[in-house]
Amino acid sequence: MKKMFLFLVMMTLAVPAYAGGYNYVSADKVKTWIENGSPMNIVDIQEPEEFKAHHLPGAKATYSYPVKSDSDRAKLDHAVAECKENHDPVVIVCPRGKGGAERCYNYLKENGVAEDRLLILEKGQLGWPHKEMVKTE
Structure with missing residues (x-):
C-alpha cells in the first residue's frame, strides 16, 4: 500500500511538468544563427506598433498577438x-515569451508543424539583449 501511494504521488508530480513543456531557445543562440545565416523561420506575433519599433532580422510579422481568438489564430495561417x-x-x-508564444506554439503544432522544430525565444522581444541587431520600420 505504501509503495502504491508513493507511486501515485510521483506520477501526480511528474505529469504537470511534462504536460506544460515547451521548447525554448536563448537569445544568444538565435543571434548566432542569424550571424551565421542559418536557415530558420522567425514567426513574430507582436502587434503592429511593437513590430515596427523592434524586431529581429528576417522576422515575419503576423500581428497575431495575443493568439486568443479565431481571428488571431487565422493570422498565423500564412506562417503555418x-x-x-x-x-x-x-x-x-512575442513581447515577453510567455502566453502568446505558447498559444502560437500550440497552434502551429496542431496544424502540422513538427514540435521538435518549434522554439520560443526566451524572454521574448523585450528581453532581447542584442540591441545592435534590432530592426525598425
Whole structure:
C-alpha cells in the first residue's frame, strides 16, 4: 500500500511538468544563427506598433498577438504554410515569451508543424539583449 501511494504521488508530480513543456531557445543562440545565416523561420506575433519599433532580422510579422481568438489564430495561417514548406527551426517571438508564444506554439503544432522544430525565444522581444541587431520600420 505504501509503495502504491508513493507511486501515485510521483506520477501526480511528474505529469504537470511534462504536460506544460515547451521548447525554448536563448537569445544568444538565435543571434548566432542569424550571424551565421542559418536557415530558420522567425514567426513574430507582436502587434503592429511593437513590430515596427523592434524586431529581429528576417522576422515575419503576423500581428497575431495575443493568439486568443479565431481571428488571431487565422493570422498565423500564412506562417503555418511557410513553415510546412521547409524543415528549418521555427523561432516564435512575442513581447515577453510567455502566453502568446505558447498559444502560437500550440497552434502551429496542431496544424502540422513538427514540435521538435518549434522554439520560443526566451524572454521574448523585450528581453532581447542584442540591441545592435534590432530592426525598425
